[in-house]
Amino acid sequence: MSVPRATAAVSEQWVGGPFGDSRFKYFLIAPALFIMLSIALFPLINLLVVSFQGISIIAENKSFHGILNYQRLAGDSRMWKSLLHTVGLLLVALPIELIFGMAMALLFVDKMRGRQIFVALLVLPMVIAPIVAGATWRLMFDNQFGPINQIIGWFAGRDVTIVWLADSSFVWPAILATEVWHSTPFMFIILLAGLAGVDRSQIESAQIDGASAARIFFKIILPAIRPVLAVAILIRALDLFRIFDIIWALTRGGPGTVTETISTFTFVKAFEQFDTSFAAAVAITVVLILTAVTIYALRRIEIAR
Amino acid sequence: MKFRLGLGSVVVTLLLSAAGPPALAQNAADTAVEAAKKFSGTTLNLLWQAGLQANDPLVFSGPLFEELTGVKINVVEVPLTEMFSKILIEHRARTGSFDVMPATPAWLPDLIEAGALEPLDDFVDQFGYREEFADIAPVYRVMGEYKGQIYAFQDDGDVLINYYRKDLFADESNKSEFKAKFGYDLAPPTTWEQFSQISQFFTEKFAPDLYGSARINAPGLVHYVFQERFRNDGGKFFDADAMKAQINDDVGVATLQAMIDEHRFMPPGVEAWGPIEVLSAWMAGDLAMMGWWPPPGRWSAGYGTEVEALAWLPKSTVAGKVGYALPPGGAPELAAGFVLGVSSSSKNKELAYLFIQWMNSKDISLQRTMLPFALRDPFRTSHFRSDEYKALWPAAPEYLETLEAAANAGLADLSIRSTAAYEDALTRAISAAFGGTGVKEALDTAAGEWDALTKQIGLETQKSSYLEWASKSNAYPR
Numbered sequence: 001m002s003v004p005r006a007t008a009a010v011s012e013q014w015v016g017g018p019f020g021d022s023r024f025k026y027f028l029i030a031p032a033l034f035i036m037l038s039i040a041l042f043p044l045i046n047l048l049v050v051s052f053q054g055i056s057i058i059a060e061n062k063s064f065h066g067i068l069n070y071q072r073l074a075g076d077s078r079m080w081k082s083l084l085h086t087v088g089l090l091l092v093a094l095p096i097e098l099i100f101g102m103a104m105a106l107l108f109v110d111k112m113r114g115r116q117i118f119v120a121l122l123v124l125p126m127v128i129a130p131i132v133a134g135a136t137w138r139l140m141f142d143n144q145f146g147p148i149n150q151i152i153g154w155f156a157g158r159d160v161t162i163v164w165l166a167d168s169s170f171v172w173p174a175i176l177a178t179e180v181w182h183s184t185p186f187m188f189i190i191l192l193a194g195l196a197g198v199d200r201s202q203i204e205s206a207q208i209d210g211a212s213a214a215r216i217f218f219k220i221i222l223p224a225i226r227p228v229l230a231v232a233i234l235i236r237a238l239d240l241f242r243i244f245d246i247i248w249a250l251t252r253g254g255p256g257t258v259t260e261t262i263s264t265f266t267f268v269k270a271f272e273q274f275d276t277s278f279a280a281a282v283a284i285t286v287v288l289i290l291t292a293v294t295i296y297a298l299r300r301i302e303i304a305r
Numbered sequence: 306m307k308f309r310l311g312l313g314s315v316v317v318t319l320l321l322s323a324a325g326p327p328a329l330a331q332n333a334a335d336t337a338v339e340a341a342k343k344f345s346g347t348t349l350n351l352l353w354q355a356g357l358q359a360n361d362p363l364v365f366s367g368p369l370f371e372e373l374t375g376v377k378i379n380v381v382e383v384p385l386t387e388m389f390s391k392i393l394i395e396h397r398a399r400t401g402s403f404d405v406m407p408a409t410p411a412w413l414p415d416l417i418e419a420g421a422l423e424p425l426d427d428f429v430d431q432f433g434y435r436e437e438f439a440d441i442a443p444v445y446r447v448m449g450e451y452k453g454q455i456y457a458f459q460d461d462g463d464v465l466i467n468y469y470r471k472d473l474f475a476d477e478s479n480k481s482e483f484k485a486k487f488g489y490d491l492a493p494p495t496t497w498e499q500f501s502q503i504s505q506f507f508t509e510k511f512a513p514d515l516y517g518s519a520r521i522n523a524p525g526l527v528h529y530v531f532q533e534r535f536r537n538d539g540g541k542f543f544d545a546d547a548m549k550a551q552i553n554d555d556v557g558v559a560t561l562q563a564m565i566d567e568h569r570f571m572p573p574g575v576e577a578w579g580p581i582e583v584l585s586a587w588m589a590g591d592l593a594m595m596g597w598w599p600p601p602g603r604w605s606a607g608y609g610t611e612v613e614a615l616a617w618l619p620k621s622t623v624a625g626k627v628g629y630a631l632p633p634g635g636a637p638e639l640a641a642g643f644v645l646g647v648s649s650s651s652k653n654k655e656l657a658y659l660f661i662q663w664m665n666s667k668d669i670s671l672q673r674t675m676l677p678f679a680l681r682d683p684f685r686t687s688h689f690r691s692d693e694y695k696a697l698w699p700a701a702p703e704y705l706e707t708l709e710a711a712a713n714a715g716l717a718d719l720s721i722r723s724t725a726a727y728e729d730a731l732t733r734a735i736s737a738a739f740g741g742t743g744v745k746e747a748l749d750t751a752a753g754e755w756d757a758l759t760k761q762i763g764l765e766t767q768k769s770s771y772l773e774w775a776s777k778s779n780a781y782p783r
Contacts, residue, residue, distance in 0.1 A: 057415050057723050058762055060397065072761075078754075143574030144582065161573035166522075168740040254524050256737025256747065271390050273726040 044287070051281040057274035069281035078257055079282060082265035089172075089261065090240040093179050097236060100180065101187025106217075108188075109195040119192070126185035134249025137178040141165055141250070165251050168258050175259055178246050183239065187232055194228030195221065230301035234294070241290060262286055333437040337663035338373045340432060344656045345375030352392065352406040354643075355382035360614055361679035365672070366664055376656065386525070389415075389725065392648075396421035401650040404657035407643040408457060410448045410717060411724040414770050416646075417451045418722065423647040425455045428658040437667050442712040444779045445684045449644040452773060456646055458665040462674070462684030463642030464711040465533060468587065468601060469493050469594045471628040473507065473515075482510070493594075493630035497534060497563055500594070500633045504570035507593040517570045518594040519586055522739065523579035528731045529640040529718065530596070535560045536716055536781055537634025543759075545775065548768045550755035552731065553748035561735060561744045568739075576739045590622040596632055598640065599682035599708060606698040609677020627700065629707035631714065636782040639715040642684070683708050717779040721770040722762050730754035 051069055054061035073079055108119055125133065140146050141164035153160040164174040198221055206216050222229070244263035247253060253260035253268070266286070270279035331339070351367075353359045359382045367378035381403065383391050389412050395402045396419060408416060416422050429435060438446070441459055449457030473479055474491055483491040487502050494500040504517025520530060535542075540556035543549065551557070568575055572586060580597070587595045588605060595601075604610050607624040631637055645665060647657040663669055673681045674688055675697065683689055689709035695702045719727065734751035738744045759767045774780055 056761075057393070057726075058418070058766065143577060144572075159573075163574045163577050166577040166736065166740055168737075168742070171740070252524060254733065254736045255740030256733045256742060256750075258737065258740060268729065272729065273723065274390075274393060275726075 047280050047283055047287075050277050051284050053277045055276040056278070065277065069278045070285075072278060073281050073285060078260070079262075079265060081257060082253075082260040082262050085259065086241055086243070086261040086263075089175070089179070089243065090237060093176055093183075093240055094233065094236055096176070096180050097184045097187045098233065100184045101191050101232075104184070104188040105191035105195050108192060119189075123185045123189055125182050126189070128182070130182060130245035131249050133182045134178060134246040137174070137181070137246075138165065138250050141174050166255050168255055171251055171255065171259055175247060175250055178250060179240075179243070182246065183236060187236060190228060190232040190235075191225065194225035194232075197228075198224045227301065230297075234297050234301070237297075238290065238294070241293075242286075332666065332668060333432070333434050334663050334666035334668045336432050336434075337659040337666065338370075341370075341374040341376055341656060341659040341663070344653065344659075346377075347653060347656060348377040348379050349404045349653060349657060349660055350379045350381060350402060352388065352403040353380050353382055354388060354407065355384050357614060357678055358643075358680050361673055361676060361681060365676055365679070366669065369669075370660060370663060376660070378660070392416060392421060393419060396648070396650060399650055401648070401652055403648050404651040404653050405645065405661055406648055407460065407645055409641045410639075410644060411641070411720045411728070413449070413451055413456065413644070414720055414722050414724065414774070417456050420649055422456045423649045423651070423654055423658075425457070425647065425658060428647075428655070428662070429455060432659065432662055434662050434666075437665075440667055440685045440687050442684060442686055442689070442709070444639065444712050444715045444717075445642070447777050447779065448639075448642070448717060449646070457644035458646075458661060459642065459684050460645040460661075460665055460670070460681065461643040462682040462688070462708060462712060463598050463640055464682075464708065464715050465529065465596050465598060465632060465638045465640050466602070466707055466711050467493060467594060467596055467630045467632045468605070469628045469630060470590075470592075470623065470626055472626040473593050474628065479506075479510075482506070493628065494633045495635065497538075497633045501563070501567050501570065504567060504594065508570040511593075515591055515593060516572045516586075517592075518567070518596075519571050519575050519578060519583045519592050520564070520567070520596060521578065521580050521583050522576055522736075524732050524736050525728075526580065526640075527735050528728050529638045530564065531560060531731065531735055532719060533632065533636070533638035533640075533716060534564070534634065537636050541781070542719055543771055545768070545772065548759050548764055548771065550752040550759070552734075552755065553745065553752035557748050558745050561738055561748060564735075565738060565744065585619050588619040588621050588623065599704075600680055602627070602629055602704045602708075603677060603698070606700055606704075608698045608701075612678050614678040625699070629700075629704050631707065631711055634782070636714045636716050637711045639712075639717050639779065641718060642682070684712070714783070715779055716782065717774070717777060720774050722767055723758060726758050727755055730758070 052064055052066065054063065054065045054068070104122060108115055108122075128136075140148050143149055143161050143163045146164075148164070149160045149162055152162070162170055164170045202220050202224075203216055206220055211219070242263050243261055244267065247259055247261055247264050248267075251259045253264045257265075262282070266279050266282045269275045269282065351362055353362055359380055362378055362380045367380060371377050388406075388408070392403070392406055392408065392412075393416065396416075408422075413422070429438060438455075438458070442462070445459035445462065448459045449455055474493070480491045483503070483506050486506060489499075491503065491506075494503055500518070507515060507517035521527065522530075535552065535557055538556050538560055540554065540560065541551055544551055572578075572591070575582075583592075583595055583597060584601055584604075586592050587597070587601060604615070604618060605621045605623050605627045607621050609615065610618055610621065645661040647654055647661065651657050664673065667685065667687050670681075670685060671688055671691055671693065673679060674683045675694060683691075683694065683705060686709070688694060689705045689712070691705075694705060718724075721727070730751045734747040737750075738747040
């Protein structure tokens, strides 16, 4: 087949010219690569460098300090407690959000009257900024004027003064309620999308064969939405690991350090106490943990291939 | 603008007063204005606390200075919790974004050692400010000094005083019942034991309609209460030789335990109350006593509360019934009162200095402390004795007398290197103890953190900083 002269000229220009094929593809991705490097890799490298320096409120010491900050970090019980709190919240909140999200998705996957309105209303918490959600729930939990104590008081038949956000016994349930309220809609909407893609004929066949609802759920629905489910869990797990806004708005990590998470701890160290290099070491450690967990999770759910 | 119009009557009155006929002898304000005229057309950038505080440069001092000198004042509002970070970050980035900035005394060692603040002594001499500087109450005057140099001018007489209901304390049945129960006369408390008993008396008699007292327990602020009581009870923050923290000693434990025990006689949930909750309860007449900064002394008398900027404030039900006293112990906390400084990275240092000299001068600062909406409180001897101020409401002379007594006996906040980290550890200990952790355990943890911080900063560095602070007359009760 002969190539028209004009087309051949153009091909030659791109293949053999200054923007040869191999170079041209790099030219195309260069802007995106530059942006990625600017906003992700360069700051990460800088963070790594700072973590080996001695920058603090006392001095801007940029000389090499070896692993001093990492040694400090290893012996900092407050840091490890905040990490423990973070993991604890993740392990409790994630299953609750998953179960609630799944239940809501199963409820609304079938067509029903007013479904769109209900779905829209249920998704509303997700569109509220976490810091606003935290501030709002702070008012809800106010022991004087908040509706939560009032509602409990109606059931109890007397005035109830639970100091939700200053009492170690009640502060975690308050945080958990806020977090579940705010984030379950995400789980719901993702799972709803997953359920919508399940082959209805398989479910109908199983029903005709007399399979129970539980069996249908575990043997047909769950395997079918497994990739979607895994991604939803992974995203939420990462979100929960870096939870900041809600905790900050509700308790700032208090009372004491009872509700301090790794993000609030890092923030306090970096931006309130200017323990910059130490905070950088904490951040690098968190990045390493998250990277390892993410790689492991992606391999497990087989979507990284 | 509706807001500006709402403030109009107050501002116009003060502007006319402040910009009236020039004094015969040139005072510090006039000197500053004359010298600043050569900078006409320049813009000065002010960092200022967001909210009510910013109304001062936005509505009063900024426009007035521009009118007098042609220098434009640009106000950048930043929340209090972010001001220190903002100042330090901007300084380290060498942005030169701000010419003038307020700071709390506790931030000064870090800001000065970082080189963020310009020393002012040469300017003070050049523009003849020594005499008016000396009028600042002694306890406040030393706040902006560091290692023998002036870095900032005290600009706000923040001090925690005790407010009490005169009508309740004067009530004959209350007096006789109280004396029968506790064996002494009902009067503003001079010890924390008396405070607790008076609080108990009113709560047991009137709750839930009225409680004996309430306290600001919010994280970030409650440590001021602890600092005051701890030192009034004889506590020292550090052993000055070894620089070992002593907040967990017997005095510290007793102080924090007493604070917790007093909650029984305060409104339910007071453990989580911040300034607004306490103020609201006070204005509503729900408390017999409270500790707060000076503004409620004006507001609860009804002074200036009609301006729109204070529309959020609950209307006072206690006007004419409010008494002012020093808190138990007699040495109140000078909690976080602002000082005014010049940024070392300012491109207009001389002009920035002239502006703060003008703001801080006798004449202008009096006008500013009389603004009902700007949260600046009297801090000069001349303020405390001002006839103009005394005429603002019937009990104003008594109010100023109490503020002067408080200024004379006041205790400066702990101000050493990295104070924020020490305050943070102390605050967490207090809130943990409020939340159920044992008092000794909580304070031991905080003391451990203090020692670790000292070690990290450097024992000698911190010792030098502490001794510098402790050498001031307002560090411990005199």
